Amino acid sequence: MTVTLGPRQRPEPDLIVVRATADQGMNQTTYRPEDIVLVVEVDSTVRKRDLYEEAGIRDVWQIENDHGQAVAYTPTGIQFGRLRISAPFDIDVRLDDYQQM
Numbered sequence: 001m002t003v004t005l006g007p008r009q010r011p012e013p014d015l016i017v018v019r020a021t022a023d024q025g026m027n028q029t030t031y032r033p034e035d036i037v038l039v040v041e042v043d044s045t046v047r048k049r050d051l052y053e054e055a056g057i058r059d060v061w062q063i064e065n066d067h068g069q070a071v072a073y074t075p076t077g078i079q080f081g082r083l084r085i086s087a088p089f090d091i092d093v094r095l096d097d098y099q100q101m
Helices: 046-054
Strands: 015-018 036-042 060-066 069-074 077-080 082-085 091-094
Touching (some): 046 060, 077 082
Parallel strands (some): 036 060
């Protein structure tokens, strides 16, 4: 699924969490920014994250590989080894369990 940010901007996030009210059935190919609860991008560009934020999507996480260690960039800060956050929902994930092989 893509997110329509503008007439020629429809990025496809690695993971999105959307509101249940956004579901329009089998023919749907995109969501609007106001439908999005969370966007997660893995090894993506900072510019892409900025585009989501400029469109009004509050929670954008970026997961990067930093010398073999997963690092999560979230609105609340940079997290190494463990992603523990309470917004937009509670999550506690060990990032070091998912190292690149």
